[in-house]
Amino acid sequence: DQQVKQNSPSLSVQEGRISILNCDYTNSMFDYFLWYKKYPAEGPTFLISISSIKDKNEDGRFTVFLNKSAKHLSLHIVPSQPGDSAVYFCAASANFGNEKLTFGTGTRLTIIP
Amino acid sequence: DTAVSQTPKYLVTQMGNDKSIKCEQNLGHDTMYWYKQDSKKFLKIMFSYNNKELIINETVPNRFSPKSPDKAHLNLHINSLELGDSAVYFCASSPQTTYEQYFGPGTRLTVT
Numbered sequence: 001d002q003q004v005k006q007n008s009p010s011l012s013v014q015e016g017r018i019s020i021l022n023c024d025y026t027n028s029m030f031d032y033f034l035w036y037k038k039y040p041a042e043g044p045t046f047l048i049s050i051s052s053i054k055d056k057n058e059d060g061r062f063t064v065f066l067n068k069s070a071k072h073l074s075l076h077i078v079p080s081q082p083g084d085s086a087v088y089f090c091a092a093s094a095n096f097g098n099e100k101l102t103f104g105t106g107t108r109l110t111i112i113p
Numbered sequence: 114d115t116a117v118s119q120t121p122k123y124l125v126t127q128m129g130n131d132k133s134i135k136c137e138q139n140l141g142h143d144t145m146y147w148y149k150q151d152s153k154k155f156l157k158i159m160f161s162y163n164n165k166e167l168i169i170n171e172t173v174p175n176r177f178s179p180k181s182p183d184k185a186h187l188n189l190h191i192n193s194l195e196l197g198d199s200a201v202y203f204c205a206s207s208p209q210t211t212y213e214q215y216f217g218p219g220t221r222l223t224v225t
Contacts (some may be wrong), residue, residue, distance in 0.1 A: 032212050042116070043203050044215030087158065093212050097172070101214065102170055103156040 004092050006104035019077040021107050023090030026071065030092040034101070035064060035075045038087045047088075048075070070081050077109075082086045085111045116140050117217040119204050125223045126194055134189045135219045136204030144168075145187040146205040146214065147179060156203070162187050194224045 005024045005099045023033075031052040036044035050057040050064045050073065057064050063076045077084055090104040117138045126132050138145060142222045146169075147159040161169035165181045191198060204217040 013181065034212060036216075041218070043218050044206070046215065049213065087154075099169075100158055100161065101166045102158075105154055106156075 003030075004090055004102050004104040004106075006088075006090055006107050008107050009105070010108040010110070012112055013080050015081045015082060019075075019080045019084065019109055019111070021075040021077075021088050021090075021109065023073045023075075023104055024071060025073075025092050027102075028071070028090070029094040030102075031095060032093045033064070033066060033073050034091045034093075035062075036089040036091060036103075037084075038089060038106070039079065044089055044095045079112045080113050083111055085109060115122075117204060117215050119172070119202075119217040121220060122218065123221050123223075125139065125225065127143050128196060129223055130194050131192045132194060132222070133191070134202055134204075134222070136187045136189070137184055138204075138206040140206055140208075140215060142206035142208050142215070143184060144207045145181065145184070146207075147155055147189050148203040148205060148216075150201040150203060150219070152200070155202055158186075160189075169197055191222075196224050198222060199224045204212070 003026050020032050034049040035047040037047045038044040048059050048062045050066050055066050066073045087106040087108045089106045091101040122133045137182045144163045146161045150156045159173045160179045162181045170219040180188045201219045201221050203219045207214040
């Protein structure tokens with residue numbers, strides 16, 4: 001039972017344009033969401049997070065949007081750069097202190113120069 | 114000055130053997146984790162330790178035994194290895210009061 005879904009296994013975007021990565025979840029108890037970025041042969045690295053009390057969080061070129069009613073979140077990267085080419089994982093957690101993260105299966109983003 | 118380190122990076126072994134993977138973090142974090150990423154790239158939590166105490170154990174076969182000698186180390190011992198244990202295993206750590214987890218580089222285990 002996959003509670004966090006990333007339905008696009010891959011995405012290609014031209015350098016300088018906007019990259020939009022999507023994530024859906026089914027568990028209404030999730031109240032904290034994170035995006036991780038992973039390069040080959042490395043561990044995932046934390047990118048940005050959002051709490052369910054917000055609908056948007058921005059950090060430089062990265063913005064995460066949360067639509068609780070649709071159980072959907074998205075990561076926007078503007079402008080996209082070649083170094084952004086990586087696999088992006090969406091993750092969710094149910095309650096503060098639980099610390100158990102449920103991950104999606106990832107989306108491979110390729111930035112075309 | 115690697116924050117979360119794992120050894121070995123690659124491990125090839127035969128079915129039935131016993132092996133260990135070591136993890137160390139120098140971030141001063143209280144909580145450490147083991148994750149398994151299978152062939153479908155699904156990253157799933159196996160164990161979590163907080164200050165050397167087990168707090169999460171996710172329906173993992175008891176052939177897998179985590180050991181935390183101190184809060185900076187969480188080792189994973191696997192007995193009687195099976196083909197299905199082939200995967201990439203990631204160690205991670207986090208401060209007690211945040212969800213943000215810091216991952217090690219992973220150990221690719223291949224069981225033949």
